[in-house]
Amino acid sequence: MVKNDERKIIVSSVWISDLPKYVGQEVTVKGWVHRLRKVSNRLVFILFKDRSGLVQGVVSGRPDWLAEVVTEAAVEVVAQVTATEQQASGVELQVREIRVVGLVLKELPFELNQEEISAGLELQLDHRVLTLRHPKTQSIFKVQDEIVHAFRTFMRRASFTEIYTPKIVASGTEGGSELFEIKYFESKAYLAQSPQFYKQMVMGGGLQRVYEVGYAYRAEQSNTSRHLSEFLSLDIEMGFIQGLEDVLQVQEELLRFLMVHLQEHCAAELALFNVTLPTVGHIPRLRLKEIAAILQKEYGKELAELDLDSEGERLIGEYVKKKYDSDFLFATHYGRANRAMYTQPSPDDPETSESFDLIYKGMEMNSGAQRVHELTVLEDNIRYKGLDPAGFAHYLEIFSYGMPPHGGFAIGAARLTLKILGLDNIREAVLFPRDRYRTSP
Numbered sequence: 001m002v003k004n005d006e007r008k009i010i011v012s013s014v015w016i017s018d019l020p021k022y023v024g025q026e027v028t029v030k031g032w033v034h035r036l037r038k039v040s041n042r043l044v045f046i047l048f049k050d051r052s053g054l055v056q057g058v059v060s061g062r063p064d065w066l067a068e069v070v071t072e073a074a075v076e077v078v079a080q081v082t083a084t085e086q087q088a089s090g091v092e093l094q095v096r097e098i099r100v101v102g103l104v105l106k107e108l109p110f111e112l113n114q115e116e117i118s119a120g121l122e123l124q125l126d127h128r129v130l131t132l133r134h135p136k137t138q139s140i141f142k143v144q145d146e147i148v149h150a151f152r153t154f155m156r157r158a159s160f161t162e163i164y165t166p167k168i169v170a171s172g173t174e175g176g177s178e179l180f181e182i183k184y185f186e187s188k189a190y191l192a193q194s195p196q197f198y199k200q201m202v203m204g205g206g207l208q209r210v211y212e213v214g215y216a217y218r219a220e221q222s223n224t225s226r227h228l229s230e231f232l233s234l235d236i237e238m239g240f241i242q243g244l245e246d247v248l249q250v251q252e253e254l255l256r257f258l259m260v261h262l263q264e265h266c267a268a269e270l271a272l273f274n275v276t277l278p279t280v281g282h283i284p285r286l287r288l289k290e291i292a293a294i295l296q297k298e299y300g301k302e303l304a305e306l307d308l309d310s311e312g313e314r315l316i317g318e319y320v321k322k323k324y325d326s327d328f329l330f331a332t333h334y335g336r337a338n339r340a341m342y343t344q345p346s347p348d349d350p351e352t353s354e355s356f357d358l359i360y361k362g363m364e365m366n367s368g369a370q371r372v373h374e375l376t377v378l379e380d381n382i383r384y385k386g387l388d389p390a391g392f393a394h395y396l397e398i399f400s401y402g403m404p405p406h407g408g409f410a411i412g413a414a415r416l417t418l419k420i421l422g423l424d425n426i427r428e429a430v431l432f433p434r435d436r437y438r439t440s441p
């Protein structure tokens with residue numbers, strides 16, 4: 001049988017992070033010039049960067065090619081690797097030749113070789129790709145990649161199947177007016193707010209446990225630091241659950257797996273942000289009615305409904321940190337009126353629902369619920385929301401053919417990245433954010 005062999009992937013250069021293995025040898029490094037320091041007419045220190053790290057190169061003498069070597073030029077560096085105690089990596093490069101393979105033609109809009117990029121966020125986003133040349137910005141997206149990778153790995157190991165559902169749809173799933181309408185040939189369609197209906201349908205269709213990594217769209221009117229018009233949603237749906245607690249347990253295990261995975265794979269990136277990852281123990285669970293009482297007693301805050309606004313999330317986040325030393329909270333049993341029509345009303349308290357939000361450091365990270373699986377209850381719930389079941393015929397079909405009790409949740413990938421790295425604005429955690437005022441680059 002033919003086997004894949006990673007060593008056969010053609011690599012004609014060495015990653016900077018691998019240089020310690022090449023001490024005493026001549027190598028080619030491909031990357032960019034991060035910083036130049038002219039010590040004298042015959043000695044220049046150049047800091048090179050590639051996707052794996054930074055290394056200092058020493059250029060002696062006055063070679064012809066040096067004139068073209070400026071910050072951010074794309075270069076191929078031929079050099080001898082030497083050991084040194086002066087550098088944290090333990091190595092530096094004695095440069096023999098630098099070939100400039102990508103010239104710098106213009107002045108940079110901001111400096112990329114300081115500890116932080118000092119430009120404001122809007123200017124940075126206008127020049128988003130350039131910000132990726134900064135090691136710290138780049139590492140946000142490496143961490144995000146690992147978050148999504150860990151999510152996929154965990155779900156796959158737990159016997160979930162990855163699915164891909166349409167983003168052009170005929171109706172909303174989450175209620176409310178946050179739907180983007182699009183012109184669709186002679187008629188109109190919408191951008192999917194969530195894969196909600198599809199994940200339930202496919203689960204009931206026989207796949208039983210499914211997950212999706214896909215974009216979701218919300219026409220959010222307000223321009224906040226935690227809402228976007230387009231966001232990556234990590235969705236799951238699982239069948240044959242006993243109740244909400246089963247869903248919470250999957251979520252808890254996933255978080256535990258995620259934190260260990262990030263510790264193993266992103267230590268350097270996390271260090272750039274001074275992050276110590278939380279250990280995930282038993283996550284406290286508090287019902288909305290309990291939360292309402294706590295907020296009232298501890299902070300004098302009244303909840304008008306069985307729902308949390310951003311201040312409520314922040315305050316209850318503070319409270320669980322103080323009381324349970326936990327960064328996480330499962331806020332459960334939101335008002336039935338406050339959750340979408342697919343959410344199971346609570347059998348013991350019809351005013352509430354079998355729903356939850358995960359609050360992480362005072363911010364909603366994901367929503368989930370046990371769903372309604374009995375057709376008549378679902379039709380009633382649709383009517384309760386002022387909608388007509390006839391408009392949901394395709395969604396409802398499977399509910400007539402052995403729909404098991406089920407539940408699931410959706411995590412906003414950018415919010416998770418934001419909270420893990422302690423960023424201020426969700427836009428920092430998205431390569432090309434889309435909001436009320438931004439559709440490019």
Ligand code: AMO
Pocket residue numbers: 174193194196218220226227228229230231233235236364365366367368369408409410411412413414415426
């Ligand atoms: P919900 O609407 O709460 O639930 O969304 C799930 C999670 O997605 C993220 N999120 C957003 N991120 C950035 N910008 C936005 N505008 C935005 N809106 C939501 C949040 C949120 O917790 N179908 C249900 C999930 C389910 O029950 O399975 C849903 O979409 O992190």
